[in-house]
Amino acid sequence: MPKQSFEPKKSFDIGIIPIGDIPQLILDVIAAHIVEYMNLEVRFMPDMAVPIQAWQQSRQQYDAGRVLRCIDGRTRGDVEKLLGVLAVDLFIPIFTHVFGSARQGADCGIVSIYRLADHPQERTAPTPRLLERSAKVAMHEIGHLYDLVHCEDNHCLMHFSGNVEELDQLPVFFCRYCLSFLKQHPK
């Protein structure tokens, strides 16, 4: 069945959902980066508890795919895509851990600050470095939500990073190819 062409545009592009106890400063910095660098409109959504059904006892970690499915079930109102922010250790089956997760072109993504802090106490009292890393991962995952794939260019935010050292090497912006792709995305 063809999609109705007169479907009204959603009022907000990205809804940020705090999952568990996340410092407001981290949420604000992530939101500011999405607005400023990606030219998207952001609103904060009601928070939710860390979904206990995503806990995997054998790995002592949370299954990123299951967390995403819990977010997907949330009512999103006038928001196009959802970004959950949490502070627990995430995995997907092929990796020991991930900083975040979002399928290409999907409606929701997640970012965890768990491994972005150099010291556990930073998760409650964020340092500038933690704030920058959180914003980078958030923008990377949102790039996936708007159909971007990993970029070969290691001076681009869509370049894959598997550890914080690699993440710190990345700039807080997209290469011109990824940026032009983002700009072409129909809003």
Ligand SMILES: [Zn+2]
């Ligand atoms: Zn990625």
Ligand SMILES: [Zn+2]
């Ligand atoms: Zn790129």
